[in-house]
Amino acid sequence: MTDASDSIKETQIVPFEMGNKRFDQVAAELFSDYSRSRIQGWIKDGSLTVNGQTKKTKDKLVGGETLLLDAVLQAEERWEAEPVELDVVYQDDDIIVINKPAGLVVHPGAGTPSGTVLNGLLYRFPELASVPRAGIVHRLDKDTTGLMVVARNLPAQTSLSAQLQDRSMGREYLAVCMGIMTGGGVVDAPIDRHPKHRTKMAVAPEGMGRDSVTHYRVEQRFRNHTLVRCKLETGRTHQIRVHLSHIGYPLVGDPLYAGRSRLPKGVSPEVMECLKGFRRQALHAGYLELIHPATQEMMDWEVDLPEDFQQLLEVMQDELELFGSGDDF
Known part of the structure; x- marks a missing residue:
């Protein structure tokens, strides 16, 4: 500890x-x-x-x-070192890159005092006890999967934090949205804590909140849904989930921002079953690029979609091939 x-x-x-x-x-x-x-x-x-x-x-x-x-x-x-399983995709003397699974909380809190990424990092890399927050510089939501970078020393943490601040760290996500998008775009809308629901964030009125910018482009249109690739300029809490819901395309399975989940008309039984079983937001941090704190080399990583996400896309693709599109596009 x-x-x-x-x-x-x-x-x-x-x-x-x-x-x-x-x-x-x-x-x-x-x-x-x-x-x-x-x-x-x-x-x-x-x-x-x-x-x-x-x-x-x-x-x-x-x-x-x-x-x-x-x-x-x-x-x-104090935080306990605990044997939490971590998928480390890269490590050297300065940084660690992990591929976080769904269901794993990043940092201990009131609802989850142990069994987090931080506890697992302290167990596997004991030297992180001397680095603030065990080297964690950015987070993923509990049920968001994908890449996170961790600093192994204070100079690396300072460098990575600066890259997040000046927006030079590249982070791309894949998300499945409800509805059929006609094209990509940019959501430039400030985010603040929801005025009534403290566990939620929301787009803030003009002049309020923190600046938040999300770029998105269409990767694949299905019969009733869209696979989009999102690139963050800023890293606000729940940013992609809030922004895409704000423009009318909430994420599949999102318990906070999708509202009451209504199945689309004419959805196939296979997609219906898959949607009912997909009990988390369909969001995956699949790509990460940064400047290495020590070598100043540009580095990047990419990880595959988790199995449940892949299955979701497969049944939607099968539905599209069998029944055709839900819209003309």
């Missing part, structure tokens, strides 16, 4: 679109790996500052400030 004296030192710039929000609310969004109560404690004891100065939790920020977190992890924030 991590040592009680482990320290955290992180910096975040407050986006201007988050201006006029309380200090503790902004900090909870920007330092989302830590609980709200822990963040409020750090604000009160001066471990989390604004432009080098202490502030109260209720103080409003304007945007553009520098938040510096310089704190010590307390005993209750």
